[in-house]
Amino acid sequence: MKKRFLTTSIALTIGLSTFGGILPATNQAMDVKAATTTNVQNNDQAVAAKADQLIQTGKSLIGQATYSNTVYKPTYPYKFSCASFLMYIFEKNGVDLATYNEDYMIQQGTYVPRNQLQKGDLLFFKSKKTGTDPDHVGMYIGDNKMIHMADSKQNIIISDLNSKPYYTDNYVSARRVLPTLLPANPATKGDMIVQNAFDYKNKVTMSTTNDEKNLRFTGPGFVNYVFKKSGVNLGSTNLKDQMNLGTTVSRNNLKKGDLVFFNSVPGSTTPSQVAIYAGDQRLIIPSSSGITTRVLFVDYYNQHYIKAKRVF
Structure with a gap:
């Protein structure tokens, strides 16, 4: 869900200084075309292996983390929003999404039709009636299921995409960030x-x-x-x-x-x-x-x- 972190656990503030720091990013997305180039040289085996690593890390956090839309805590006891949960498991496996906001995640990678989902794809949902940004994100793990930080009652769970009206009625889109966020093979x-x-x-x-x-x-x-x-x-x-x-x-x-x-x-x-x-x-x-x-x-x-x- 949408979040605004209050802790300093994640380095969100970049002040202007002699280093030339940039001010913190806002939560408003720009309507720009992504300069995304699919690394077609990445073979399917490498992508599948990375997806399995992401899934394994995500599953290992079940029961270890609680939901928070104001605090990001990447050490036990973990605290994540839906988006920062995915940011964490990707970063732990060497893939940097560079954002803790689902409205920026939905602009990364490439669009994927729902009937062509693969492990590691990001899934986006929108239940609010205003605005255009999604308010929830999960990761597809195969067999019509996703792993996600659901809410403060359920925390990290695995859900069937047809199990609740929320998932069927509020589904927005899916984005494939593997292999676009991986290095080419061979590396450039x-x-x-x-x-x-x-x-x-x-x-x-x-x-x-x-x-x-x-x-x-x-x-x-x-x-x-x-x-x-x-x-x-x-x-x-x-x-x-x-x-x-x-x-x-x-x-x-x-x-x-x-x-x-x-x-x-x-x-x-x-x-x-x-x-x-x-x-x-x-x-x-x-x-x-x-x-x-x-x-x-x-x-x-x-x-x-x-x-x-x-x-x-």
């Missing part, structure tokens, strides 16, 4: 960059100076380090210099590993933040709060977007 240079950024996400310390030996970085310094680890030499830890590298690409043609630049004042051409595009509208953002992930759908990014550059 962009996949390598994104994976390295995720690998160092919880290992680095953000600072006002760069110290590779101790993994302390500014935002642009982190980007430079990740690219160097991936075999791409940017040659600069300066934000303005990085925005002058490579070739400009349109927002609708973003690919994994592209650099995306934002300003602090709408309309300004002076960058205050650099992010790494992670595919399917996801951003990896180094800021004073650490390395966080967000989606590009929200109004803030639309208002503060300057340009994107391809550097390899």
Whole structure:
């Protein structure tokens, strides 16, 4: 169900600072076309294996977590909303949805007809009579069933999609995020960059100076380090210099590993933040709060977007 987290367990606040932090995302989705490219090189076996991992993790949390639309607690005793439950199990298995909102999840991946559902697909429901955003999300696990954080009385359960009028009458859509959120097979240079950024996400310390030996970085310094680890030499830890590298690409043609630049004042051409595009509208953002992930759908990014550059 719709949620607004109140705890600081999840890094939701990214303040403007010397790191060029971005303000928190709003809950209002943009009507934009996703720059989604299906990784057709991922074979069915890899996707099925990942889906089984997601299902296993989800089932392991039955009886271990309780419902909350205001608190996200990723340690026992767990607390999740319907969307943050899925965000957690995907992230635990190396797939970052980069959002805890079902209205952003429904804009990821590719549309799937109800009669073509596969394990790992996201299922969306809407019972409210106003607005267009879904208010519930679950994950398909096969045999016409889904696992989901249902509500405060039931918590995490497995439900047959025909078992209640809620599921049959309020079904909205399904989205397939596997394999679009997985690396290609074989992995591309962009996949390598994104994976390295995720690998160092919880290992680095953000600072006002760069110290590779101790993994302390500014935002642009982190980007430079990740690219160097991936075999791409940017040659600069300066934000303005990085925005002058490579070739400009349109927002609708973003690919994994592209650099995306934002300003602090709408309309300004002076960058205050650099992010790494992670595919399917996801951003990896180094800021004073650490390395966080967000989606590009929200109004803030639309208002503060300057340009994107391809550097390899």
